[in-house]
Amino acid sequence: MKLATWNVNSLAVRLPQLLEWLAAHPVDAIALQETKLTDDKFPHAELLAAGWQAQWHGQRTYNGVALLSRMPATAVVKNIPGFDDEQARVISGTLGDLRVVGAYFPNGQAPGTDKFAYKMRWMEALRDWLAHELSEHPRLVLMGDFNVAPEDRDVYDPVAWAGQIHCTDEERAHFRALQDIGLVDAFRLFEQPPKSWTWWDYRNLAFRKNQGLRIDHILVSPALRQKVSACEIDKAPRRNERPSDHAPVELTLR
DNA sequence: ATGTCACCTGGTAGGTGA
Numbered sequence: 001m002k003l004a005t006w007n008v009n010s011l012a013v014r015l016p017q018l019l020e021w022l023a024a025h026p027v028d029a030i031a032l033q034e035t036k037l038t039d040d041k042f043p044h045a046e047l048l049a050a051g052w053q054a055q056w057h058g059q060r061t062y063n064g065v066a067l068l069s070r071m072p073a074t075a076v077v078k079n080i081p082g083f084d085d086e087q088a089r090v091i092s093g094t095l096g097d098l099r100v101v102g103a104y105f106p107n108g109q110a111p112g113t114d115k116f117a118y119k120m121r122w123m124e125a126l127r128d129w130l131a132h133e134l135s136e137h138p139r140l141v142l143m144g145d146f147n148v149a150p151e152d153r154d155v156y157d158p159v160a161w162a163g164q165i166h167c168t169d170e171e172r173a174h175f176r177a178l179q180d181i182g183l184v185d186a187f188r189l190f191e192q193p194p195k196s197w198t199w200w201d202y203r204n205l206a207f208r209k210n211q212g213l214r215i216d217h218i219l220v221s222p223a224l225r226q227k228v229s230a231c232e233i234d235k236a237p238r239r240n241e242r243p244s245d246h247a248p249v250e251l252t253l254r
Numbered sequence: 255a256t257g258t259c260a261c262c263t264g265g266t267a268g269g270t271g272a
Contacts, residue, residue: 206258
């Protein structure tokens with residue numbers, strides 16, 4: 001069983017690259033973020049023609065998430081139940097005996113802003129909801145663009161980024177709160193190359209200089225931890241012409 | 255290098271968000 005997550009930064013622009021990547025990577029499901037499409041514009045016919053079932057939750061201009069899978073997802077839930085939110089950021093579904101939660105965490109802009117406060121509220125609501133979900137779905141995967149670099153080793157220049165958005169103590173505390181309910185960062189279950197990032201700014205020749213952050217993650221529940229056999233970042237799509245600023249992350253389960 | 259990209263409005267440029 002293989003799962004993946006990818007912030008495509010506009011599915012309208014990136015659909016050909018997504019289909020190309022999926023054709024070369026035999027995943028069973030992929031969570032997408034920043035589709036930036038209203039639901040009526042979602043390319044479900046094109047995806048179906050390529051063999052992909054899809055569930056989606058979009059909005060105009062910003063955000064938007066989707067869950068593509070070879071088998072149809074059941075018990076689909078959009079956003080965080082009980083958390084009133086106009087932004088489309090979460091989509092969940094069941095695949096076999098696996099509960100999959102795909103999420104696009106708020107960016108947060110900068111500490112002290114309203115958007116940062118929203119990010120903190122949102123992460124707290126996600127954690128509270130997932131604590132309950134885990135009791136009903138022991139085999140659960142949370143994956144997506146977390147917009148949090150959990151540790152200094154997830155940042156190309158931790159000194160320059162200290163206290164900056166994605167790297168603040170508050171964001172990292174909320175990330176640890178997800179770990180406190182049992183979720184495990186699958187990437188860190190394995191020895192990984194140093195300077196492993198999932199996002200590189202479009203500006204400043206950041207990708208060429210490998211100046212990035214690891215902010216896209218796949219977290220697994222305790223029941224799945226022993227089943228994880230690999231977790232890898234695929235940098236290759238970041239070298240495409242007109243790439244997303246994020247790379248996909250892939251998980252292999254026994 | 256405040257260096258790009260995507261999307262919107264309302265156009266052939268400027269603002270917002272990331």
